Amino acid sequence: MKKLLNLLFLTVLGHLAHAHVGSTGVQMQGQAGPYKILVNIQPPDVIPGTARVTVFVENGNVTSVEARPIYFRSGDKGAPSADKLIASQQSQFEGDIWLMEPGSSSAQILVDGDKGKGELIVPVMAISTAQRDMPEGLGIMLSVLGIILFTLMITTIGASVSDGLLPKGETLSQPKRRKKYINMGIASVVCALILYGGSSWWNAWAAQYKKHLYQPIKGSASVLDQGDERTFRVSIDTADWQSQNRGNMLSTLIPDHGKLMHAFLIRVPGLDAFAHIHPERQDSTTFQTSLPNLPGGKYVVYADIVRYSGFSETITDTIVIAEHSRKAPESPKFSEDTYIITDPINAPGNVAMDADVVICGKPGTKTVFQDGSYAIWEGKPDQALEAGKAYQLNFEIFNPDNSPCLPEPYLGMMGHAVVMRSDGSVYVHLHPSGSFPMAAEQIFKNRLADTTKLIKRPTSVVFKDSVDSYLTKLKAMSVLEREEFLMTEMGMYEPNESGMVGMDHGSRISFPYSFPKEGRYRIFLQVKRNERVLTGAFDVKVKGPSVM
Known part of the structure; x- marks a missing residue:
């Protein structure tokens, strides 16, 4: 059974891993x-x-x-x-x-x-991402019409060199009949060659189109056991990049929320352990960071990167994390990497409690965070949402004393959310602004103001050095300075009457999203309070789209 589940996840991810997964x-x-x-x-x-x-x-x-x-x-x-x-x-x-x-x-x-x-x-x-097949009925109809046209063309050519020149009442002589058949034969060969050439051109064009269908970036995730510390690594496979015309893409990646890569590890099939971490670039194809104290098991990995054009891609893989008896040193409370353990999606409430555990909720119920604060997802309990319909996923955040909580910025946003379908076929990283990387929005705002008609690909070495310098600058900032810088950069701050920058937000966080298909989903909600990143889990059942 485990081998079957592993094969299922690998098959699904291999076909859907582009620009998030299964959520176009x-x-x-x-x-x-x-x-x-x-x-x-x-x-x-x-x-x-x-x-x-x-x-x-x-x-x-x-x-x-x-x-x-x-x-x-x-x-x-x-x-x-x-x-x-x-x-x-x-x-x-x-x-x-x-x-x-x-x-x-x-x-x-x-x-x-x-x-x-x-x-x-x-x-x-x-x-x-798809290649259209001609409907069978249309194919039969076009084939019949083609045969009729082919026959009409041959007979018309034959008649034009014989019957059409006969005086009225005269029969076709043997030499003229022979000439007619010769011309019809030549016409048949010419028309057959035209049809063959057209068919060859079409097949070549279809093969070229298929060759340029989007191919997800291939990569492999691994865990390196280095004594008391475990390292999570993502290695990107560039073996077939020349045929895919990807070139030096990895040298022109841009940070999103101040990070070159956002990686999410979710234990399957229960979706009961979750980590949001940020591997750093070691060389052009390798990213790594410390692995949190996740429990052992099989995990699906989603690693998001963004190109300089704003095009985002998701690298997917599955890994097995072994049980680890030596507990790694705890990260400082202001760490931007975080993880939780919660109850399985198919067995709510079935989890042993400790400091890292949260109990998941559903629409109309609350999820309590690790520090006693909690979130309520506004909605009707036990009412399935509808696939294909745009929703505002509204969450209200409260302090332990039930007073409204004003979340602190986390990576330049007031909250993050990850949506995953139970079989791994849908994954998306959401922000209050939408289901796209914030870096892409800023790029297109700048591009719209740019008067250059055609933009050129940047010089890879210079571009990479400038990005590394930017990331070094961010690391040197304090947490407060970095969050304020990122919020300003992404347009989350607006000037107020005194000329200072201010932030207008309350205790409600909304995420716009449209579930792509029916099924069971888990939503991991992330907010920040008292310099600590908190993660909660909510479950929802999505039904198929309504038929008008």
Whole structure:
């Protein structure tokens, strides 16, 4: 049974590991000028193709919403005109935009209404992950029509060199009949060669398209036992990168939330142990960091990285962590790496208690963190959510004395969440702003303001050195300085009346998300309180999309 589960997880991850896992849609909530909106974009799985854009307006009387794609390479100067979205119901607008180029893109949302105009940039990754098969009925119909056209063409050519030249009432002579058949034979050969050439061209084009279908980055995770300390390592496989045209991609990675890599380790099949850690770059293909005191077992690994264009990718693997009798030194309380142990997804409440354990909840219930504070997920208990529908996952945070808790910034955000389906086929790292890397949003804001029509690939050595210098600068900061720097960099701080930067947030944290398919999911919620990262777990059942 264990071997079967291992094979299942490896198979699922190997096919779905791109830009998060199994979660292709993009959700973003933000301010388009004076309007607070929620955007849900479902990109196509074949490029060129159309992306479905849905905009929910939460305030104001909006009269017009438009959307247009902005490509990283060509920027604003090379972007097409905006397409108007149609009001499908009150405060909801829908429409399609064409994504013509593969790679890192964005959708510019333009809003107009009683409060004036506003815009929002939503990062979108456009990649071909599927190859369309022709429907069987259509194939049969086209084959029949092709045979008819082929026959008509041959007979028409034969008639044009024989029958069409005969005077009225005269029969076809033997020489002319022979000429007719010769010309029909030549025409058959020529038409057959044309069909063969067309078929060869089509097959070659299809093979080229298949060759350029998105291939997930391959990597292997491992645990190195070094006496009293265990090291977690991710090694990236670049053996076939030349054929995939990835080039020097690893030298042009950019930090997201101040980290080059965010790695999540989740024990399977129970999803009852979780770690969020940040391996550091040792060389161009190796990242590693200390492994927390996770219990033994099989773990699925998701490691997120972001390219300089804003294109994010997830490296996946499974590892076995052995039971470790020597407990590693505890990390300082301000450590940005963290882990928890909780009850299994299929057996709630079945866990031995200690300092690192939390008990999971569900919508309408609470999860108590390790320090006694707790979170309540706003929602109706035992009511399944619907796949394909955009939701606001709202969590209210409280202190141990039941007073509202104002979380502290954690890696430049007021909270993080990881959503995982029970079989590992869906994984996504969420932020209050949406289901995309914050670095991508900033890149496209800068790209939109850039007047360069075509952007060039940066020099890898210079780029890598500048990123390393940036990371060194962050490490030298105090925790408070680093969080303030990251919050400002990602636009989480806004100037106030006194000219100082301030932060306006309460005890509620919201994550926009659309569950891609039905099943059982676990949500790991992360907030920071008293300089300590706290993690809670919530479970939800998702039903299939409703049929209209």
